[in-house]
Amino acid sequence: MSASCLGKSARSNSGERASAVIAGLGTCLPSHSVDNAALVEVLDTSDEWIRTRTGIESRRRVTPETSTLDLACEAARNALRSAGIDTVDGLVFATTTPERPCPAAAPEIAYRTGQGNILAFDISAVCSGFLYALATAGALITAGTADSVLVVAAETYSRIVDPRDRSTAVLFGDGAGAVVLRAGPADEPGALLAHDLGSDGSGADLIRVPGVREQPSGERWFTMSGRKVYLRAVDRMADSVRRVVKDCDWSIETLDMLVPHQANARIIEALAKRLGLPPERAVCELARIGNTAAASIPLALAGAVTTRRLTPGARTVLTAFGGGLSWASTGLIWPQLAAVTSEV
Template structure:
């Protein structure tokens, strides 16, 4: 069950009007098509691990604990291919010696990490876990590509999971995970063997991804709600991956949910990939959109292609946020 929530954002905020002129775009064009007004970006001295450690420490403080038994880290933007970042994050937040590993599922990464950590707890291997997601997409997005440069921001979020019973608020009641490797080329960053050609940037087939994201998140949400014995009508709040406002709005229509029951909090942070759901949860708490006792579903779609959903009754907790 979720017992703590922490987030971290870079201090540097880049508004639409501050984007490079060679993108040939405007504040109005970006707002209309994405719902994004600005995004956060790290400075050269801040790493994705720095963001992750700050969010992880905040989650521990939110949970009122100074130790966990395991750590799972989700990212698409690691500092290096090897070693995994999770052991270093664990060490830096005072958790040396615990099992710690990375998960790579792009924008679905946080929910895949949540399911992995939850399974470790359910199996009795550990009693608690830190689930951390952090991204620095500003380092892999082509700054001259209007289709991606306006969308993505940097940030991190983390939750503390602990063992508990299914009738406690915060218990993760069901999961739905899936993938389709036939769409592997739709969202991609070139591999090491491809990069000597000069193409090293993140790329996305926007229209196809848009349609797939709506379909897969809607279907995944329905499946996880069914497993809980819920329906869209009995759901209090849906927290989807914050890709862009149009996808969030279309997902709400597909599930026949009113806009006020679907969190869309990306206007000032953009698409933060794997970190978007914990950041959206913290934002919803700060705006009083998310309250204790709310029947809540989380859903995401990302590269792979991959998708994931889970559901819970939201617990009483206070999110701790900070900037670096």
């Protein structure tokens, strides 16, 4: 989008200020799968221990030839195919595992997917990154800065997780997901109705990768204080979901589907119980792909759409909790669309 287009007032066909509407959904997974049996060979663990504590049976991992960018670009292309369009006005990319600290990856994703000289930037909010990016992209549309935005999340946690650490090596997988947002009326299915975003820097050390100054030499692996994270994740996501449900003028009882960050099955089960939701109303797609951090919500959405657990018209809340500490939730009526998925 040219600079002359910036600042235009986004309007729906009725003339009202536009909302941001989800119009396309795409994902990409590495084709290489690592099951629990493969991890049991190198870790002091068992298939039963992994399944009962995480709900994970296998996870996808990239080969050395595949980059975070490769996954991101393929997911972005698939989202565009799902939306039936070729180009957008902007791109927001969420990741904790970029190929490099500088420059941002979003402009290269835009270039590699044929978007031209559009606005493009990265967001880092760990597992909350997709929802932070979704809220930011939605604000670009409602402000009139863009009429359409790609929101992409991609992770290759297999490159930052210590393969000898049982507490993290069994959890994480690689993958990417993306949605297309476009301007549309607030009462259209797919419109983003409410957001709740928050953070608590007092817990910054609970989920972290040491920096160069902290650890100038040697290995710098991802670490997580599992029990403390579990307790805070359930508390913060439950409160955040309640706020979004209230802002949407719904009630928990009328919520059709909860799509949480796919951390582990125990957190998802505890969150549903805390909210008083039947377990079947909380999407859990962990078994075959594991925890994919920022990419987990779009991947979970695609899985739920493909299996028809998530259907058009469903009152839906997306929620996440991650490093920072950070959390986020978004409410919408799920639209009619088909997810486009692929592997690399």
